[in-house]
Amino acid sequence: MNHTYTVAVMVVIALITLATRAFPFIVLGSKREVSERVLYIGRVLPPAVIAVLVVYCLRNITPLTAPHGLPELISVGLIVALHLWKKNTILSVLSGTVCYMILIRTLFV
Amino acid sequence: MRKKEVRFALEKTSPIAFGFVFLGIAFGVLMNEAGYNFLWSLLAGVFIYAGSMQFVMVSLLAAGAPIYTVAIMTLLVNSRHIFYGLGLIDQFKKMGKKYPYMIFSLTDETFSILTATEYPQEIDKNKASFLISLICQIYWVVGCTVGGLLGPLFPFDAKGIDFSMTALFVVLLINGLKKKSAHIPALIGAFSSLIFLIILGPDRFLLPTLTLTVVLLEVFKKPITSREEEAGI
Numbered sequence: 001m002n003h004t005y006t007v008a009v010m011v012v013i014a015l016i017t018l019a020t021r022a023f024p025f026i027v028l029g030s031k032r033e034v035s036e037r038v039l040y041i042g043r044v045l046p047p048a049v050i051a052v053l054v055v056y057c058l059r060n061i062t063p064l065t066a067p068h069g070l071p072e073l074i075s076v077g078l079i080v081a082l083h084l085w086k087k088n089t090i091l092s093v094l095s096g097t098v099c100y101m102i103l104i105r106t107l108f109v
Numbered sequence: 110m111r112k113k114e115v116r117f118a119l120e121k122t123s124p125i126a127f128g129f130v131f132l133g134i135a136f137g138v139l140m141n142e143a144g145y146n147f148l149w150s151l152l153a154g155v156f157i158y159a160g161s162m163q164f165v166m167v168s169l170l171a172a173g174a175p176i177y178t179v180a181i182m183t184l185l186v187n188s189r190h191i192f193y194g195l196g197l198i199d200q201f202k203k204m205g206k207k208y209p210y211m212i213f214s215l216t217d218e219t220f221s222i223l224t225a226t227e228y229p230q231e232i233d234k235n236k237a238s239f240l241i242s243l244i245c246q247i248y249w250v251v252g253c254t255v256g257g258l259l260g261p262l263f264p265f266d267a268k269g270i271d272f273s274m275t276a277l278f279v280v281l282l283i284n285g286l287k288k289k290s291a292h293i294p295a296l297i298g299a300f301s302s303l304i305f306l307i308i309l310g311p312d313r314f315l316l317p318t319l320t321l322t323v324v325l326l327e328v329f330k331k332p333i334t335s336r337e338e339e340a341g342i
Contacts, residue, residue, distance in 0.1 A: 006149065006170060009179050013166055014156045016183040017190070021215045024194030025201065034199045041326060044333055045196040046224035047291035048322050050282050051298030052315075053217060057275035059311035075272065079279050089280050093124040096276035101269040 067108040075100040117232050118240035124280070125218050126248050128273035132160055133252015135270075138263050139167045140256070147257025154253035158214060158246055162186045163253075192319045193220040200238070207239045214242040218274065225281045290337040297325045 028038055058076075061069030079096035086092070137150040153163050165186055169179050193215050200223070201211045219242050226241070228234040256263060285291045301321040305314035326333070 005173070006145070008176055009166065009170060009174075010149075010153060010157065012176055012179050013159075013162060013183045016180055017157055017159045017162060017187050018213055020184070020187045020190040021194065022212050023191045025198060025212055028195075029198050029202055034202065038195065038198055040330065040334070041323065042196050042199050043337070044290075044294040044326050045192070045323070046221075046294075047282070047285040047288075048294040048298035048326060049192065049196065049319070050221055050225070050278055050285060051295040052302045052318055052322060053221065053278045054275065054282055055299065055302035055306060055318075056315060057278060059306060059314070072272075072275070076275070076279055079276050080283065083280050083283050089124050089277075089284075092280050093273055093276040094127075096279070097127070097270065097273040100272040100276075104269050 071100055071103040071108045074103060111233070111236070113231065114233055114236040114240055117228075117237050118244050121222055121226050121237075121241055122244045122248070124277050125222075125245065125273065128270060128277070129218070129245060129248035130252040130255075131267045131270040133249045133254075134256035134259070134263060135252075135267055136160075136163050136167070137253045137256020137258070138260055139164070140253075141258075141260030143167055143171055145170075145257070147254050150253040150257030151250065154246075154250035158249060159187055159216065160249070189217075189315055189319060190215060192323065193217075195323070196220065196224055204235050204239065207235065211239065211242055214246050216245065218277065219245050221278060221281050225284060288340065290333065290340050293329055293333050293336065294326060297329065298322050301325065 028034070034042075058069070058072055061072050063069055075096045078099050079092050082095055083089075083092040133154060136153070137147060140150045140153070141147070153166065157163055157166070162183055165182055166179075169182065174182075194212070197211075197215070197220070201208055204211055222241055222245070223238055226238070228237060282295065286295060298318075302314065302318045305318045305321070308314070309317065
């Protein structure tokens with residue numbers, strides 16, 4: 001096992017990851033006043049990005065071939081229904097995850 | 110640190126506790142099987158703290174990939190983070206000494222929780238959001254370390270536990286849509302991602318999607334801000 005190589009890989013990953021996270025703060029955060037445009041993006045970007053992340057998480061489902069994304073769609077359906085009904089984040093997340101884990105082990109192996 | 114903020118942060122992070130711990134364990138187990146003991150997984154969790162990239166790292170290490178390949182892969186996998194900061198500059202700037210840690214610990218999940226959380230008056234917002242970020246990383250590091258220690262001895266088949274992240278984003282989306290002013294932004298995000306997912310496929314669609322999302326948010330600034338004004342934001 002070559003420790004120097006492993007350390008080098010981990011340092012490079014850590015630094016570049018940090019750079020991607022720090023980039024907007026370095027470019028736009030140094031000014032004393034945050035501009036109106038950045039404040040606007042700051043308000044409206046989060047709901048847009050969360051919608052993107054939902055699609056991103058479901059990106060590997062295959063609508064045209066089995067199992068047609070059914071384990072995901074059924075579980076998401078359960079989460080939506082349960083959350084509109086009970087409005088309890090933990091309950092919705094746990095039930096959806098358990099439902100998915102059961103489906104991929106039983107009906108959609 | 111006051112108890113109120115700790116309890117608040119624990120509650121807000123609880124939906125992802127299982128997901129983070131078990132995904133961390135999965136990473137530690139992989140590292141262990143690849144011949145790296147728990148100290149390596151622990152260090153990765155503390156200093157890298159990027160879920161999907163840590164999984165990619167295991168295969169890069171196994172392949173003995175050259176450093177420049179590692180650098181390019183990291184940039185490709187993590188460049189989405191560039192967009193997250195845009196949403197949090199104003200909030201983080203007010204956090205003084207905690208500012209650097211908030212930036213370092215900005216993952217998909219902390220971004221979503223931090224931007225979706227509404228802080229009641231009696232809660233110190235800066236302390237609470239710092240604790241939310243810190244607790245998320247603690248879950249992750251604990252998972253990485255436990256997985257690294259147990260390795261193949263880990264007795265539980267955690268396949269599918271990563272769906273808890275999907276579930277969290279779905280729930281946060283529903284919560285966000287209660288505000289009428291969030292409807293157009295959410296539609297823009299969904300539209301951009303579906304278009305590029307269909308054109309470019311699952312491996313390459315994220316960056317063009319986020320870029321188009323920011324552009325469209327600027328294009329539709331008028332209708333979005335007029336809805337915000339109706340709601341009194």
